[in-house]
Amino acid sequence: MASFEDVERLVAALTETEETTRHGHRTWAIAGKGYAWERPFSKADLRRFGDETPPDGPILAIRVEDLAEKEAVLAARAADGFFTIPHFDNYAAVLIELDKVSEPVLREALVDGWLVFAPPQLAKAHLDGE
Incomplete structure (x- = not known):
């Protein structure tokens, strides 16, 4: 459904x-801190999957606010x-x-990751513009 080209296009809309x-x-990154x-x-990751088949497509990591947010995102977005x-x-x-x-869900996750490190004034301007 999405690709790294989609990621590039979506993050291009996120200031700085x-x-x-x-x-x-x-x-x-925003303000020098990676958010996606x-x-x-890695080989070690693959070993940890054991008999379970790991996902084979492209994988993106995205920062979340904290561990509670991580659990909430995983519960809401596993599907x-x-x-x-x-x-x-x-x-x-x-x-x-x-x-x-899907692209809308990816966009939301990227914005949330960006907001983790965006300077407050920049984050407010982005949120006010939505």
Whole structure:
């Protein structure tokens, strides 16, 4: 349903977003802090899946406000391709299978991630403009 090209287009609408590279993967940041990034599985991640088949499409990680928000997002959006892995335990971010997420849901998740680090005046201007 969505692709990294869609991610690029959607983050382009988020003021002051910069595309960088961290750990060899594209990362989108505001105020120098990454709020979304490509997140392929490492060999260790794949081992942790055991007999379970891991998602095979493109994976995007997005920051969330805190661990309570993470649990709420996972509960509300599991059917939309949102999930987590043990590597993300106690870390305020979720993973998204781009092949399963619709563009409106992806846009909302990206905006929420962007808002985690956006300077207050910039965040207010964005929210007032919606």
